[in-house]
Amino acid sequence: MSQMQNVERQLREMILGLEIGPGERLTERWVESRFGASRTPVRAALLRLETEGLICRDGRGWTVSPINLAELEQIAVYREAVEVAALRLTCTLQDRSAVEIIEGMLDSCDDKTPREEWHRVGMDFHIELARLSGNEFLFRAVRDAMTRLSRARWLEVRDEAALGRAWAEHHAILSAVRAGDADSAARLLSAHIIGSRDRLVTSLRNDRRGLRARGFAVVA
Amino acid sequence: MSQMQNVERQLREMILGLEIGPGERLTERWVESRFGASRTPVRAALLRLETEGLICRDGRGWTVSPINLAELEQIAVYREAVEVAALRLTCTLQDRSAVEIIEGMLDSCDDKTPREEWHRVGMDFHIELARLSGNEFLFRAVRDAMTRLSRARWLEVRDEAALGRAWAEHHAILSAVRAGDADSAARLLSAHIIGSRDRLVTSLRNDRRGLRARGFAVVA
DNA sequence: GATCCCATTCTGGGATACCAAATTGGTATC
DNA sequence: GATACCAATTTGGTATCCCAGAATGGGATC
Incomplete structure (x- = not known):
């Protein structure tokens, strides 16, 4: 290398x-x-x-x-557009068996799984879901957006309930995809992304002083 | 510099x-x-x-x-997602007066305008329209996609009728945006993008031999 | 003690030298 | 005539050197 x-x-x-x-x-x-x-x-x-x-x-x-709160909000809108498009594309595919692999990925996490792993799987869920669409550009867009969000998500204070909630929402989305119900899947995914964004931005805005005290620049 | x-x-x-x-x-x-x-x-x-x-x-x-026909088709799907999202966002804005500027851009082209200028304005229409949304990521996505499409669009054989058709479609989209009719605007834009893609790919596929003879690699 | 100024240091931008690997071209062999 | 092989060349990857401008810090001045 x-x-x-x-x-x-x-x-x-x-x-x-x-x-x-x-x-x-x-x-x-x-x-x-x-x-x-x-x-x-x-x-x-x-x-x-x-x-x-x-x-x-x-x-x-x-x-x-720096962590840029205005940018995080814009990224969420961008994510929503590309992820929903990828999802709808996936729902039109004949062979959607690959959702099982993603489902297995989610199920590999349990109470004993370290927080770091939950974090990674939560990101990979969205990335792999986009990959299923087969569209390289939608996939890359989601991957790049998740990279940009990664640090902020890591700083977010998330309790057990929030993690479980995301897990449940991910599963619900997969169920809709497996059933081929594009509209439901899209609605669930949109709500999930926007909800995550709101919790993320709120959390960071509240913790802004603490984060700055730790030497992290958080702007806007 | x-x-x-x-x-x-x-x-x-x-x-x-x-x-x-x-x-x-x-x-x-x-x-x-x-x-x-x-x-x-x-x-x-x-x-x-x-x-x-x-x-x-x-x-x-x-x-x-190389010019990659499969890639061109994927980019069109990607474009549709981000451009429609940007358009819908723009339609929710209070102040949409900036559409006038884009309209002026379109109207600056007439029969005597060189082909090269039509080409540029056709691309800038989509880029500037996305910029209106105020979302930096949607804007960059459209700009990058148009850059990737640029050479292929230049190679496309387009007659007067095709140019006029695109011009009319662009105007129709702007009218819907000015009226705040997001659904109509989105439908028109989707149809425009997918229609353009089909004509583009068909044209290149037909000309593939000629293009290769000119030394241009055209794959898939 | 505050402020201005100049010398020093440090930074990124650029140019160039060197290397290993890959390509190439020609030659000798069959 | 085809092919195998070797040397010369070319290539991208890397290290290093130089430069102009910005930042810095200390000292002189008021």
């Missing part, structure tokens, strides 16, 4: 895992020494992460993208 | 203007000498164009992305 891919992957994981906080400054030299690569692959990796929205330019330098 | 942006912009224009044909091989050294920049900005520019889908990796090297 090339140095560029190495740096890109590791840096992405550090950012998504909040090991580098939203709003923190980055210098190419720091990344260079941190991962033992030279500046050429480092710069290539930074350029790629910039297009993913994980880092952004800050004048001449680089900054880990 | 930086060298990277220079190379990126000029190379993008060469690719979109078909000065470099779909499927042609690119070497970093050629780009380097062609634009008088060194490899560092050239590589940065290539990485960015790769994320735009205008070039793609070909083993170790670079290739100008």
Whole structure:
């Protein structure tokens, strides 16, 4: 694997895992020494992460993208459009047996499953559901949107009830898809996305001071 | 303006203007000498164009992305999802006076307008319409999709009637938006996008041999 | 003590040198 | 004439060096 891919992957994981906080400054030299690569692959990796929205330019330098509440709301609208479109497309397919795999993914989580795993499965549910549509662009759009939402979802304070609620909503959506009921599935998915957005933004808005105290930039 | 942006912009224009044909091989050294920049900005520019889908990796090297008919069909589905979502969003806005600007854009084209300008305005119509929604992600999605479609639309054989038809459809969509009739606008836009797709793919499929004879790679 | 200014440091942007792998072209062999 | 093989060349990947401009910090001045 090339140095560029190495740096890109590791840096992405550090950012998504909040090991580098939203709003923190980055210098190419720091990344260079941190991962033992030279500046050429480092710069290539930074350029790629910039297009993913994980880092952004800050004048001449680089900054880990802050959590942006207005952006989170816009992403939810975007997600709703592409995810519902993908879902409707999937409902028109003859062979929808792949929903079983996603169902199995959900069922692999139980009370003993660590929070981190719930988080990952919750994201993968949406990504894999979009992949079923067979449309590469809808799939990528959902995957990229989930990447952008990832850190915020991780910061969200979620109780057991909220996790169970999401789990139930995911299952309900799959049931509708399996039945081929596109309208119901779409309605459930829309409600799920918008509901999640509202809880997410509310949670972050309430915790804004605490998050800032932890050194995380949360804007708008 | 930086060298990277220079190379990126000029190379993008060469690719979109078909000065470099779909499927042609690119070497970093050629780009380097062609634009008088060194490899560092050239590589940065290539990485960015790769994320735009205008070039793609070909083993170790670079290739100008071929025209991919299957991809064009998928993009149309993607476009339909995001453009309709943006349109519906726009219809909910109080102030939709900006549609007048787009209308003026359309009306700036007449019989004497060169074909190239019709082409550009046809793309900008969709991009600017999406921008009105105020949702940055829907807007970018449409802009990126139009960029990916650009070369294919340019290759399409379109007669006067087809151009006039698109013009009329664009106007009908704007009228519905101005009236705030989201459902009608959405229906018209969907039909327009899918109709355009069918004509585009049919045209390219028929011309496939001719296009290949001109050195343009057209796959699937 | 506050403020202005200048030298130093640091940063990203660019250019270039080097390397390993892959491609290529030609030649020798069958 | 086809094919196998080897050397020269070319390629992208990487490391490193240089530069101009921005940021920084300390000291002089008021």
